[in-house]
Amino acid sequence: MPREIAMWEAINEAIRQEMERDSRIIVLGEDIGKMGGAFWCTQGLLEQFGSSRVIDTPISEAGFMGMAIGAALVGLRPIVELQFVDFFGVAWDQIYNHLAKLRYMSGGQFKLPVVIRAPIGGGYGDAAQHSQVLYSIFAHIPGLKVVAPSNPYDAKGLLISSIRCDDPVVFLEHKLLYGLFYLPPGSFGEVPEEPYELPLGEARIAAEGEDITIVGAAYTAYLAEKAADRLREQGVSAEVIDLRTLVPLDKHALRKSVEKTGRLLVVDEDYLPYGLTGEVIATIAEDAEAFKALKAPPARVGNPGVPVPFSEPLEKAVLPSEDKIVKEALKLVEA
Amino acid sequence: MSRVLLSFKSYSLAEREEKLEAEVTRELALSFYRKMVLARTLEDELKRRYESFEMRGELHLGRGQEAIPAGVCELLSDRDFVSATHRCIAHAVCKGLPLDGIIAELYGRASGVCRGKGGHMHLASSSKRFLATGIVGGGIPIAAGAALAFKTLGEDSVAVAFFGDGAANQGTFHESLNLASIYRLPVVFVLEDNQYAFSTRRSESTAVESNAIRALGYSMPALEVDGNDVIAVYTAAKWAVERARRGEGPSLLDCKTYRLSPHLEIVDTEEYRPEGEKEKWEKLDPVRRLEEQAVELKLASKEDFEQIKAEARKLVEEAFQRALSSPLPAPEEAFRDIFSGE
Ligand SMILES: Cc1ncc(C[n+]2csc(CCOP(=O)(O)OP(=O)(O)O)c2C)c(N)n1
Numbered sequence: 001m002p003r004e005i006a007m008w009e010a011i012n013e014a015i016r017q018e019m020e021r022d023s024r025i026i027v028l029g030e031d032i033g034k035m036g037g038a039f040w041c042t043q044g045l046l047e048q049f050g051s052s053r054v055i056d057t058p059i060s061e062a063g064f065m066g067m068a069i070g071a072a073l074v075g076l077r078p079i080v081e082l083q084f085v086d087f088f089g090v091a092w093d094q095i096y097n098h099l100a101k102l103r104y105m106s107g108g109q110f111k112l113p114v115v116i117r118a119p120i121g122g123g124y125g126d127a128a129q130h131s132q133v134l135y136s137i138f139a140h141i142p143g144l145k146v147v148a149p150s151n152p153y154d155a156k157g158l159l160i161s162s163i164r165c166d167d168p169v170v171f172l173e174h175k176l177l178y179g180l181f182y183l184p185p186g187s188f189g190e191v192p193e194e195p196y197e198l199p200l201g202e203a204r205i206a207a208e209g210e211d212i213t214i215v216g217a218a219y220t221a222y223l224a225e226k227a228a229d230r231l232r233e234q235g236v237s238a239e240v241i242d243l244r245t246l247v248p249l250d251k252h253a254l255r256k257s258v259e260k261t262g263r264l265l266v267v268d269e270d271y272l273p274y275g276l277t278g279e280v281i282a283t284i285a286e287d288a289e290a291f292k293a294l295k296a297p298p299a300r301v302g303n304p305g306v307p308v309p310f311s312e313p314l315e316k317a318v319l320p321s322e323d324k325i326v327k328e329a330l331k332l333v334e335a
Numbered sequence: 336m337s338r339v340l341l342s343f344k345s346y347s348l349a350e351r352e353e354k355l356e357a358e359v360t361r362e363l364a365l366s367f368y369r370k371m372v373l374a375r376t377l378e379d380e381l382k383r384r385y386e387s388f389e390m391r392g393e394l395h396l397g398r399g400q401e402a403i404p405a406g407v408c409e410l411l412s413d414r415d416f417v418s419a420t421h422r423c424i425a426h427a428v429c430k431g432l433p434l435d436g437i438i439a440e441l442y443g444r445a446s447g448v449c450r451g452k453g454g455h456m457h458l459a460s461s462s463k464r465f466l467a468t469g470i471v472g473g474g475i476p477i478a479a480g481a482a483l484a485f486k487t488l489g490e491d492s493v494a495v496a497f498f499g500d501g502a503a504n505q506g507t508f509h510e511s512l513n514l515a516s517i518y519r520l521p522v523v524f525v526l527e528d529n530q531y532a533f534s535t536r537r538s539e540s541t542a543v544e545s546n547a548i549r550a551l552g553y554s555m556p557a558l559e560v561d562g563n564d565v566i567a568v569y570t571a572a573k574w575a576v577e578r579a580r581r582g583e584g585p586s587l588l589d590c591k592t593y594r595l596s597p598h599l600e601i602v603d604t605e606e607y608r609p610e611g612e613k614e615k616w617e618k619l620d621p622v623r624r625l626e627e628q629a630v631e632l633k634l635a636s637k638e639d640f641e642q643i644k645a646e647a648r649k650l651v652e653e654a655f656q657r658a659l660s661s662p663l664p665a666p667e668e669a670f671r672d673i674f675s676g677e
Contacts, residue, residue, distance in 0.1 A: 063510030066476020071484035106459035107450030108672035
């Protein structure tokens with residue numbers, strides 16, 4: 001039975017249902033047990049599954065990331081929570097040199113079914129060390145799948161698929177979508193009670209349209225949907241593609257849409273240089289059909305390459321917004 | 336102004352002697368000897384061939400350190416996990432990885448243990464539960480994690496992390512000791528203190544006289560071990576492994592040894608070694624040491640040693656033949672194994 005829940009509840013439910021199904025799944029991270037997670041997502045798990053499967057760790061990211069890898073090598077399926085994605089740096093060697101590569105370097109002998117869950121994003125005044133999304137850093141490394149849901153339904157299905165996947169998945173959850181009262185707006189929606197999987201590597205067409213393709217992920221997909229509603233009122237029919245997974249990237253959906261609309265606007269909260277927007281545009285540029293269909297040069301909205309500032313007007317100047325998307329889309333359509 | 340006298344609590348270290356008894360049978364002594372001689376015979380042959388540029392990449396050998404993997408792995412089965420380092424060939428041999436698979440891997444052949452995707456620093460085997468990493472300190476938390484899995488799954492397996500004195504200055508060493516201690520994990524940290532990290536002396540890089548002291552900061556028992564005495568290594572490891580299997584938690588073995596090989600073949604000029612130091616340690620060669628002990632304890636004779644050496648030469652020779660008859664991998668192989676199902 002679907003009922004309306006917040007994204008954090010969908011995430012919590014996915015973990016709980018998977019842990020009920022498979023006793024090899026453990027959860028570890030800082031404050032995830034007694035506290036239920038800094039962003040609530042692991043509420044109730046310690047009570048239900050006990051401290052051998054729900055493990056509160058010290059602030060020791062390299063240590064417990066390495067432990068998740070070792071545990072996976074001999075048969076467990078760990079879910080590791082990084083309290084904020086921004087803290088990946090102290091564990092980075094374990095992530096990109098070990099987690100991402102051990103399957104390959106062992107000639108396919110080892111499976112690494114590890115999910116790294118991490119809250120991402122800014123827009124609420126947490127400044128440059130607690131506001132990043134950092135998609136492209138993970139997506140750049142071969143061997144990591146990267147998922148970034150924009151709503152509760154996708155979050156539940158994609159997280160279940162990520163947990164069942166035999167490869168490492170970096171599962172990035174935008175803080176403004178969790179639905180926590182102190183982090184508006186939050187994403188709420190209908191979610192079936194029973195477990196279900198959504199395939200990794202399939203984008204979602206969030207809105208169909210004819211004039212322009214707007215691409216986003218997580219919070220920028222959410223913003224793009226709102227922007228498309230406003231554009232429609234102004235007579236512009238925008239197609240919104242919510243990437244859902246950045247690795248694998250649904251190139252087919254991108255090309256098909258651009259072949260139809262002939263205009264491409266990519267929205268990203270990450271730093272623009274060397275990032276997601278460039279990758280999406282290259283995906284179009286490399287494809288003869290899609291490239292030929294372009295009626296205007298592609299455009300992008302995102303953080304131009306600035307550490308996310310604290311003060312509200314400064315932060316707003318840097319991060320993408322509904323207004324910026326609408327403005328850029330109109331420019332592109334009128335070009 | 337007035338002067339006040341305050342008192343504070345502080346701690347000091349006390350050294351203590353631990354007495355452990357060892358029972359050494361002829362079988363055990365010969366098993367140590369076989370492992371050490373096999374590792375050395377393989378490494379000697381690899382060195383000879385590497386010097387004529389038969390293999391690509393670097394080559395880190397561990398002459399003089401063989402007693403440590405031999406003594407520890409004597410206590411392990413295929414169900415136990417080992418993480419090793421860039422200097423992992425003897426460890427792979429002692430953990431039972433096939434010689435031909437190891438050699439083929441070093442030659443980048445299709446039949447290598449990692450199908451030619453790992454190379455000499457990254458030997459791995461899922462069936463033997465063995466993993467080496469080229470990142471100094473990288474394997475330490477991974478062993479702790481395997482131990483966490485054993486504990487969670489109720490398996491009586493143990494995990495062993497081998498690493499150098501250089502790695503003991505990485506954060507992962509300290510984080511792993513702390514984590515293993517708070518969760519009482521069945522893991523043994525085996526520090527191979529060969530006194531150098533490439534050119535850097537331990538005494539110049541490490542704020543304590545002996546890394547065994549550091550374990551105290553993590554409420555973990557530690558033993559300082561003569562790493563060139565395989566009987567001592569085995570005895571200490573038996574204590575550590577049995578504690579771990581009984582659920583009594585982790586421990587650290589700080590094995591004092593010396594690398595008679597250069598840090599890496601061909602490149603390392605070894606100018607950092609003080610004069611006469613290597614010569615002194617050559618006299619403490621663990622293979623010869625075991626021969627002397629076995630004769631003294633009347634467990635084996637010169638003939639036994641000669642026979643085992645001849646067997647090792649034959650095994651290595653045959654393994655080379657099999658390994659080198661394997662083809663190089665097809666280029667398409669490069670695009671497999673990034674993700675599962677590919
Ligand atoms: C993180 C990292 N830093 C540096 C290196 C380069 N490097 C490889 S081995 C080595 C020395 C390691 O010394 P130690 O841990 O004592 O092991 P040993 O070589 O003596 O066996 C160095 C500096 C590396 N591989 N990884």
